[in-house]
Amino acid sequence: MAETENKPGSTATEKSDMPITPASKPVNGAAGKTGTWRTFKPVIEKESCKKCGLCILYCPEACIDKELEIDYEYCKGCGICANECPTKSIKMERE
Amino acid sequence: MKKMSTGNQAVALAVKESDVEVVAAYPITPQTEVVETIASMVEKNTMKCAYIRVESEHSALAACIGASASGARAFTATSSHGLLYMHEMIHWAAGARLPIVMANINRAVGPAWNIWAEHTDALSQRDTGWMQFYAATVQEVYDTVLMSYKLAEKVYLPAMVNLDGFILSHSIQPLDITDTGDFIPPIDMPHALNTDDPVTYGNLTTPADYYKFRHMIHTAMQRADKEARSIEKEFAERFGRQYGPVMEYRTDDAEIVILGMGTLARETEVAVDLLRKEGIKAGSIRIRQFRPFPKLDLDGKKVIVFDRDYSFGAGGILAQEIRMRNDVPIYNVIAGLGGQDVSYNTIADIVRKSKDEGEFWLGVD
Amino acid sequence: MLEIRIHSRGGQGGVTASKLLAQAAFIEGKQSTAFPLYGAERRGAPVMSFTRISDDEIKISSQIYNPDIVIVLDDSIMDLVDVTQGLKPGGLLVVNTKDIDKLPKGNFNVATVNVTDIALSLGLVLSGNPILNTPILGAMAKLGVIKLESALAAIKETFDDERNVQAAKAAYEKVVV
Amino acid sequence: MLDDIPEEEYLYKGNTACAGCTAMLALRYILKAAGPNSMIVNPACCSTVCQGPYPKSAYGVPVLNIAFAAAAATADGIASAERNxxxxxxxxxxxxxxxxxxxxALxxxxxxxxxILYVCYDNEAYSNTGMQKSGSTPKGAITTTTPTGRKDSKKDIDFIVMAHRPVYMATASSAYPKDIYKKVQKALSIEGTKFIHIHCPCPSGWRYPTERSIELGKMAVKTGMWFLYEYEDGKIKLNPPTVAALKKPAPIDDYIKSQGRFKGANIDAIRSEVEEGIARIKEMV
Structure with missing residues (x-):
């Protein structure tokens, strides 16, 4: 029962590993591997990139880290990063 | 301490005794004295709680839900249209498994405007997952609020304490304002919002899981029936006042049982005494706990059910509930709607003239 | 069980009088209850309120149809309402009036007291209405329904203004049976 | 690279939002500004779905989902409890x-x-249920309940909120995330009710390609279709992008023509609506 008691919203009396009301833990991929939604994927050309960070700033998914690595597992391919890149260093490539 | 108190004041005093942290309420006749009394105690610093003067009943219960979801003990009070305006949130509170206690001062529903007693308001909330109690005395109002907090926080279901508008809300009767000490333990909510444990509550739940949560409300309601008995037992041992899911009167050898809820059902006991003097073996059962609905033993008895409510196209609501669980003929009396006065003489007269089965509207039939 | 019905107009204090009577009886260790028959009335409309006093548990919460005592706080109501309706044979009618000739006659006793004058002479006026509930309690003590000390105690528990006690004492002295 | 904006993300990757959703972009910066000592109250809206389904959530702070009309009161209930x-x-x-x-309730x-801090992310329609007209839908916009374009004018919630004289009120745009961050930080430093109204272009509902979300947000500000300002101590203070836009508003044509929802709309009627809006806000300053 220890595991049950640790579950958010669960009670020992419920004798269940479920919480008593829908209680959800934060995780990456709540909607699954959203990278599979893409038709085009953003690719950063490191040579022309001025590291201004606008792609990081505007990514609605927080899928670009400070090393400018894109998390393709979750990037939905919206293309905002490519559109906003002042040096046109991000190309949208067909998957 | 004993003093004279109205039903409404008893609600407020019990809320104070229960160490409620957040009260959110909107005034409505005949509940107003509840919120006025709480407001007065809060502003005079004799009661310590946050009191939110919301702009509607929908918001009253929403605010209680917010407070309760973060682990605070919460209270609201309403009546009639206010209760109906809350309806969406009434479902939400139960589904979120929040141990909120609400006092509902039973009042008829418009149109026409009518501010007097009727049970249809609360009974139209019967399928929401709230426990429902119907009190018949000022003392019982006070005691039931206290026991409701303990019960609600044990099974994580909200509880509604009902009292008849004006007839009980505005009657003064002697009240023992009992210091209950540690009777209600500190609230323990494993599913409280907690910034150290960022959990999302009540998000989209698919057909694969939704029904499981509904089933858990069902099992919690079943458990509530047992917990209520043990809480009533502890209450009786500590404070000397005994309650049960039903309050029976002279039923042992009764050939006729008269069932009802609230003040009317208590007055029925006086009618029972009258009938007994005439040689009619009558007894009465006052349903105190409507949800979870109690088991009744009615076999071999003539059953008369008084409903201060009605479900159009179906019949008296209490009669339906009894019929569903008991295979007995029922003589269903519809009496007391919208404050219609029903005296013990009237009750006795109806019983004398009653048939084995059928429906009778007082003043109409 | 003693059943008392009070007729008054909204704002005159009939509802409070019914509660003070119940409270005084409670102070004497009796069971009691009081409640108003509320309409959606405002000031001036006829109002009924009820008090029950008993040595045993009171289970009745319906209206009082056969009172032992009827109190009329405003004699003009007698033109609108049959105040003695249902009054038990040998019961008591108590009327606040200065016009004794106006009183109904029947198989009941009658007592009068001019509590309006008592209230006005003490300056007991609220929102333009003389306060009649506290003096009428004194009258009821004189008539033996409650004890004077419990009547005064109930008044002191409810009101801060000492003039309410004076009014009750004055009415105690001025009841005419 | 993001100046002094913290790197910590409280919006998890792989949420259920549409690609190019600017409401999630706004939320990303709201949560960065608010940090972990925060709780979200979420009424029915796109964000209800964006969290993802039970037993997972994309939101990294506690969230209480609540019925549609109940958010402000629910939040007040939480905020009123001594423990919070x-x-x-x-x-x-x-x-x-x-x-x-x-x-x-608001x-x-x-x-x-x-x-409480009340944030309204405004995608100008009931987007979650498939783009029906809301009080915020602009004149001329096609929605599923205004299939030939909205004929009347949108409700100005900002002026309604300001009429309550809140301690702090601001408008913002998802195209200016650093501005959102600053405004949320400022709002949370003030005791009382704060209201931030964030314009959030919606590619699915407004019918434009997902990559143009930021571009369209900026165009709305530059044309005067959306204003950026703060309201404090009874005064409106315009923010620099709006100061510039009000001096010389960009033509609305590109903004309108970029969106499928304005297909066949009377541009002149929309233009005069925008001009009226500009005149109103100038009067307030």
Whole structure:
């Protein structure tokens, strides 16, 4: 029962590993591997990139880290990063 | 301490005794004295709680839900249209498994405007997952609020304490304002919002899981029936006042049982005494706990059910509930709607003239 | 069980009088209850309120149809309402009036007291209405329904203004049976 | 690279939002500004779905989902409990839940000066249910309930909120995330009811390619279709992009023509609507 008691919203009396009301833990991929939604994927050309960070700033998914690595597992391919890149260093490539 | 108190004041005093942290309420006749009394105690610093003067009943219960979801003990009070305006949130509170206690001062529903007693308001909330109690005395109002907090926080279901508008809300009767000490333990909510444990509550739940949560409300309601008995037992041992899911009167050898809820059902006991003097073996059962609905033993008895409510196209609501669980003929009396006065003489007269089965509207039939 | 019905107009204090009577009886260790028959009335409309006093548990919460005592706080109501309706044979009618000739006659006793004058002479006026509930309690003590000390105690528990006690004492002295 | 904006993300990757959703972009910066000592109250809206389904959530702070009309009151209930003093209680609600069905609870909460931050992310329609007209839908826009374009004018929730004299009120745009961050930080430093209204272009509902979300947000500001300002101490202070836009508003044509929802719309009628809006805000300053 220890595991049950640790579950958010669960009670020992419920004798269940479920919480008593829908209680959800934060995780990456709540909607699954959203990278599979893409038709085009953003690719950063490191040579022309001025590291201004606008792609990081505007990514609605927080899928670009400070090393400018894109998390393709979750990037939905919206293309905002490519559109906003002042040096046109991000190309949208067909998957 | 004993003093004279109205039903409404008893609600407020019990809320104070229960160490409620957040009260959110909107005034409505005949509940107003509840919120006025709480407001007065809060502003005079004799009661310590946050009191939110919301702009509607929908918001009253929403605010209680917010407070309760973060682990605070919460209270609201309403009546009639206010209760109906809350309806969406009434479902939400139960589904979120929040141990909120609400006092509902039973009042008829418009149109026409009518501010007097009727049970249809609360009974139209019967399928929401709230426990429902119907009190018949000022003392019982006070005691039931206290026991409701303990019960609600044990099974994580909200509880509604009902009292008849004006007839009980505005009657003064002697009240023992009992210091209950540690009777209600500190609230323990494993599913409280907690910034150290960022959990999302009540998000989209698919057909694969939704029904499981509904089933858990069902099992919690079943458990509530047992917990209520043990809480009533502890209450009786500590404070000397005994309650049960039903309050029976002279039923042992009764050939006729008269069932009802609230003040009317208590007055029925006086009618029972009258009938007994005439040689009619009558007894009465006052349903105190409507949800979870109690088991009744009615076999071999003539059953008369008084409903201060009605479900159009179906019949008296209490009669339906009894019929569903008991295979007995029922003589269903519809009496007391919208404050219609029903005296013990009237009750006795109806019983004398009653048939084995059928429906009778007082003043109409 | 003693059943008392009070007729008054909204704002005159009939509802409070019914509660003070119940409270005084409670102070004497009796069971009691009081409640108003509320309409959606405002000031001036006829109002009924009820008090029950008993040595045993009171289970009745319906209206009082056969009172032992009827109190009329405003004699003009007698033109609108049959105040003695249902009054038990040998019961008591108590009327606040200065016009004794106006009183109904029947198989009941009658007592009068001019509590309006008592209230006005003490300056007991609220929102333009003389306060009649506290003096009428004194009258009821004189008539033996409650004890004077419990009547005064109930008044002191409810009101801060000492003039309410004076009014009750004055009415105690001025009841005419 | 993001100046002094913290790197920590409280919006998890792989949420259920549409690609190019700017409401999630706004939420990303709201949560960065608010930090972990915060709770979100979420009425029915796109954000309800964006969290993802039970037993997972994309939101990294506690969230209480609540019925459509109830967000502001629910948040007040949380904020009023003694145990929650010092925590940031934030409503994250769409325009329908704010401008329409939730306006009564919002009005009551501001009147009581409930200690909450109410954020309305405005995608100018009931986007979650497939793009029906809300009180925030602009004139001329096609929605599923205004299939030939909205004929009347949108409700100005900002002026309604300001009429309550809240302690702090601001408009913002998802195209200016650093501005959102600053405004949320500032709002959370003030006791009482704060209201931030964030314009959030919606590629699915407005019918434009997902990559143009930021571009369209900026165009709305530059044309004067959306203003950036703050309201404090009874005064409106315009923010620099709007100061510049009001001096010389960009033509609305590109903004209108970029969006499928304005297909066949009377541009002149929309233009005069925008001009009226500009005149109104100038009067207020």
């Amino acid at each position: 003093k010092g925590k940031n209680i934030i409503v994250f609600a769409g325009d329908g839940g704010t401008v329409d069905i939730g306006i009564q 009005s009551g909460a501001i009147e009581r000066n409930a200690n």
